[in-house]
Ligand SMILES: NC(=O)C1=CN([C@@H]2O[C@H](COP(=O)(O)OP(=O)(O)OC[C@H]3O[C@@H](n4cnc5c(N)ncnc54)[C@H](OP(=O)(O)O)[C@@H]3O)[C@@H](O)[C@H]2O)C=CC1
């Protein structure tokens with residue numbers, strides 16, 4: 059058992075009856091419990107339910123969980139419930155009493171993790187109420203885990219940051235970006251920095267372009283009211299997509315320590331070229347899905363027909379962008395990113411396309427010479443593939459493309475939320491975003507929003523079940539490139 063596994067903790071989970079808690083957090087906590095972490099959980103939400111009703115919710119959320127054992131009863135006994143409208147200051151006194159009680163019953167040393175899995179408008183008021191009620195005057199450590207989105211633009215993110223900094227120090231704040239908990243996102247640094255064959259050519263001399271795709275087949279689902287005033291730019295680009303760009307592009311840190319790694323990511327984010335109103339049209343595409351047929355044959359509604367979406371909503375459900383990182387290593391190399399809902403497949407991949415050989419002796423020889431590609435498969439399969447050219451078997455000089463593959467898919471690792479909560483218990487904030495990363499990401503995203511508004515950029519429609527609007531293809535087409543097909547997709 060590592061040191062971290064011994065950290066006794068009371069986890070106060072705000073939003074305990076919500077979608078994220080049920081789908082992701084309870085399975086993650088169950089796995090952490092099985093790894094001998096010592097914690098109890100107080101779930102907080104408005105609905106008036108008993109401890110036992112709450113435990114039933116948790117059991118239900120684990121019903122389809124494949125690694126379930128017969129210790130679920132013991133697991134759920136560590137869960138308690140407190141009904142509270144988080145805006146109402148008075149109710150926090152009762153929460154503190156329950157917290158003190160649970161703490162002494164389980165011997166949790168007054169270590170407290172406050173996890174805000176709530177709508178973002180509650181992040182600041184809850185934090186201030188925690189302080190006012192004395193919940194943060196504990197003798198053990200305190201940590202604030204805060205879900206995304208962290209603000210709606212740089213200004214509001216700044217205000218939120220100031221509010222939480224009145225109560226928590228930066229090293230007590232864990233801003234979640236769950237992509238940073240994914241196995242292959244964490245692997246990017248190892249693939250790059252532990253393999254001189256890659257790192258020595260990881261620059262504009264050898265790399266033609268980078269393509270990062272995160273496509274989803276699901277539509278807006280039950281999160282319509284959140285999504286319709288958020289859109290793909292804030293929901294995915296500001297955080298997950300820019301974090302993957304930063305990890306792919308960063309310099310090797312001087313040491314693999316939290317702040318050194320974050321410093322390098324910050325340098326990349328600072329070097330991302332701001333989008334001006336004049337070049338927005340050629341660089342950033344926004345799209346919205348219409349009715350269409352998914353590959354499984356299901357006909358699905360268009361975005362504007364979804365429940366709780368405005369009939370004339372202009373919210374983008376798709377973004378494709380061409381970014382440049384203005385530094386020595388990446389000058390002139392486009393980073394293409396795209397993300398969207400209701401696309402053909404669910405997949406996240408990072409493709410590094412290498413430049414063609416300067417002179418190809420096989421050219422014009424009816425050969426199928428392809429660019430070398432290094433593909434990092436983030437999900438659903440986790441792995442790596444390297445596309446090369448080789449001699450066609452038994453031919454005189456013909457070539458054929460071959461692929462070398464590594465796949466994690468037979469291994470059962472931790473899930474992103476499990477890793478991140480474990481890191482937080484252990485006090486390791488490497489895979490959480492530091493304030494300056496968040497601020498720089500907003501600065502970039504704000505420049506896009508501003509330019510979109512000023513230029514009145516149209517919303518390009520794409521059929522559900524497609525890979526996005528035609529304009530997203532044209533983005534690469536005019537550079538003589540194309541999106542590489544995603545190879546590992548959810549079946
Ligand atoms: N769901 C997802 O896939 C993802 C979610 N997130 C983030 O996680 C957070 C939670 O999202 P999600 O679970 O989807 O949201 P939900 O709307 O499903 O859940 C919201 C939760 O907050 C509670 N709640 C709402 N209002 C109050 C209030 N005034 N006082 C106390 N509790 C309240 C609700 O319970 P009740 O109604 O009983 O009060 C419920 O438990 C958000 O920040 C979201 O952006 C991030 C990534 C993915």
Ligand SMILES: O=C1O[C@H](COP(=O)(O)O)[C@@H](O)[C@H](O)[C@H]1O
Pocket residue numbers: 272274293294406
């Ligand atoms: O943060 C979010 O991520 C999910 C996609 O996450 P993934 O792990 O399934 O790729 C996205 O559906 C959601 O809209 C967004 O808020």
